[in-house]
Amino acid sequence: MKRLWAWLEARLGLSMFREFGNQQLHKPVPAHANYAFTLGTAALVLFTTQVASGILLAMNYSSGLEKAHLSVHRITYELPSGWLLRSFHAWGSHLMVIILLLHMARVFWYGGYKKPRELTWLFGCGLLFTMLAFGFTGYLLPMDQVSYWGTVVATESFMGLPGLGDSVGHVIRGGAEVTDSTLSRFFIVHVLLLPGAVVGLVAAHLYLVRRLGISPRESVTEEQARGYENMMKESGVPFAAHLYREVTTVLVVLALQVTLAMLWPFALGEPATPDQTPKGVKPEWYFLPVYQLLKYFPKLVGILLVNAALGLFVLLPFLDRNPERRPGKRTFLMGAAGVALLVTLALGALGYVADRRFGNWEFDIQGRPHKVEAK
Amino acid sequence: MIAVLLLLGLVQERVSSDARCIECHKKEAEEWKGSVHARNQAGCTACHGADDVNPAAERKHLKKAPFRAGTKNTSPALCATCHGKEVEAFKESAHWEEDVEAGAKWKAKKLQGCLSCHDPHATSEARRRALFAERCSHCHKETTVQRKRMTAYMDQADPFERDLATLKGFLHEPLPGVPYADVEGARDSGEEKYREMRVRQHSVKFKEIEKVVGPSHAAVSAAAAKQRGLNDAASVKRRKYLVIFLALLAINLLLLRAWCRKKFGGEEAPSAKPA
Numbered sequence: 011m012k013r014l015w016a017w018l019e020a021r022l023g024l025s026m027f028r029e030f031g032n033q034q035l036h037k038p039v040p041a042h043a044n045y046a047f048t049l050g051t052a053a054l055v056l057f058t059t060q061v062a063s064g065i066l067l068a069m070n071y072s073s074g075l076e077k078a079h080l081s082v083h084r085i086t087y088e089l090p091s092g093w094l095l096r097s098f099h100a101w102g103s104h105l106m107v108i109i110l111l112l113h114m115a116r117v118f119w120y121g122g123y124k125k126p127r128e129l130t131w132l133f134g135c136g137l138l139f140t141m142l143a144f145g146f147t148g149y150l151l152p153m154d155q156v157s158y159w160g161t162v163v164a165t166e167s168f169m170g171l172p173g174l175g176d177s178v179g180h181v182i183r184g185g186a187e188v189t190d191s192t193l194s195r196f197f198i199v200h201v202l203l204l205p206g207a208v209v210g211l212v213a214a215h216l217y218l219v220r221r222l223g224i225s226p227r228e229s230v231t232e233e234q235a236r237g238y239e240n241m242m243k244e245s246g247v248p249f250a251a252h253l254y255r256e257v258t259t260v261l262v263v264l265a266l267q268v269t270l271a272m273l274w275p276f277a278l279g280e281p282a283t284p285d286q287t288p289k290g291v292k293p294e295w296y297f298l299p300v301y302q303l304l305k306y307f308p309k310l311v312g313i314l315l316v317n318a319a320l321g322l323f324v325l326l327p328f329l330d331r332n333p334e335r336r337p338g339k340r341t342f343l344m345g346a347a348g349v350a351l352l353v354t355l356a357l358g359a360l361g362y363v364a365d366r367r368f369g370n371w372e373f374d375i376q377g378r379p380h381k382v383e384a385k
Numbered sequence: 386m387i388a389v390l391l392l393l394g395l396v397q398e399r400v401s402s403d404a405r406c407i408e409c410h411k412k413e414a415e416e417w418k419g420s421v422h423a424r425n426q427a428g429c430t431a432c433h434g435a436d437d438v439n440p441a442a443e444r445k446h447l448k449k450a451p452f453r454a455g456t457k458n459t460s461p462a463l464c465a466t467c468h469g470k471e472v473e474a475f476k477e478s479a480h481w482e483e484d485v486e487a488g489a490k491w492k493a494k495k496l497q498g499c500l501s502c503h504d505p506h507a508t509s510e511a512r513r514r515a516l517f518a519e520r521c522s523h524c525h526k527e528t529t530v531q532r533k534r535m536t537a538y539m540d541q542a543d544p545f546e547r548d549l550a551t552l553k554g555f556l557h558e559p560l561p562g563v564p565y566a567d568v569e570g571a572r573d574s575g576e577e578k579y580r581e582m583r584v585r586q587h588s589v590k591f592k593e594i595e596k597v598v599g600p601s602h603a604a605v606s607a608a609a610a611k612q613r614g615l616n617d618a619a620s621v622k623r624r625k626y627l628v629i630f631l632a633l634l635a636i637n638l639l640l641l642r643a644w645c646r647k648k649f650g651g652e653e654a655p656s657a658k659p660a
Contacts, residue, residue: 035649086561086562087559087561087562091562092562093561093562094562096561097561248649250645250648250649251649253645253649254641254642254645254646254649257638257641257642257645258638258642261634261637261638261641262638264634265630265631265634265635268627268630268631269627269631272623272624272626272627273623273624273627275560275561275562276561277558277559277560277561278561279558380415
């Protein structure tokens, strides 16, 4: 083994990588880093498993209006363990969004987006939106009734807007309607463009995380006065001492993904029928708050509201000038975030119950309940 | 003359769309929503026809016909336009009265033809047991032969319906990765017999229906049981594999954690700082 290492070392200079790895392992992290600080690694590992399972799925997938459903049917019902692979990938996409949202919530809670880590936050936002785009494009690929009509409804949000609305809708759909052009477009974006974008964004995000380090609990002013390096020398612990937490979270997430895929595998619905709208068509759960909000306002106002909210979220490091990082000293922002979270959850819940019936209660498309007499 | 006609034209509107009816008949519209008629796009004018309306007048509908087409006494004839087979079966029953217009027997017994059992606006898939309990028992008391026959029929029809729904569910959304048990034939013939049963029950010749339904029910039950067996076996197998996988993962996790702590330190070894 030693001789093999020496042989490779002479040709590839592998010790450089080992040295780099050691440096990273011993780079100090703040002592308060707990399990909440492992979600970024979990998301990264989840992305690699998504790529691996996605490649295997793509080997058996055909993009085309009728072929798509047939190929996913083959994967789900005929290919050995194809159902497991597809469910693993589908559950992975849901877990990815959950983990990223929790990760961002952690960064927000600990004030990790503040100076000098504004760009880390921006790249993180870019990653979140890219992952949502993954979900949006991947949702159509099975081409069953739910996925087809879900995409019709979601893309319709862009149409009819004054100005560029129709053009944007046409670009997304590849035409006026959701057709095989849309499917080809979504497939290419899903398997080629978005993975490339994620690799670039992850590289930039990780570079910044390693360069600037994980934010301390102290205020921005104190960090600037004492210097991050000095603070870490005094109270930091090496990343290696935190590694077992990272390993634990990654394995727990993997276990959860496999368990969900095994116990609740994704079935495949009827093939997409463009002239037959099924009842209660909805986009994925993470788009429900936006989808529901657009029902209460004229289209232009709704879109402006959504964009304003997203703008506030993305530009948070530049808008929040309070140097404090401890949540107790940022009560106004914490309160505002709490209200925003409650509104988002309420909109999501309304979106979930809208156009559905639960017992004797029927909810209209705006989520208003109506009592229905038992028949 | 032209001015009068124009004026009439202004105050009158043709009720040719259901949206116009809903403005006044809110209760009926609410009942109609979610009904079988609503799902099949049979709106107000499908039964009631269209009429000239003067919204300002006290008696808003100007003509009785054709608006009054959908009334209680004429219901079988009207319903037969779509539900011909059911009305034909109904005619074979002891409940039928030839003289529909007079409807003497119905009036005497406070019956209303099709509407005796079906609500015209809130037409749900009539639930036999609820229907029998609520409406038939007005005339057929607990101890009568008719009630016993009804109960015997329901005891066959309900499980048949349930088993068929189970079988259809298995095929409509099969458990991913589980092979089909070649049960489509049983489902198709079961559905055909089920539709026939639904039509024939209007004749209330229950014994005759039971003969038709019995063999099909047995085939449907067997097919459902076969598919359920395959699904259950697959679920048990999956749980077993999952437990093994999770156990291996847990062992790996413990070993990795121990290795990380030993090599790099952790909560128990906070002194493990770079040399």
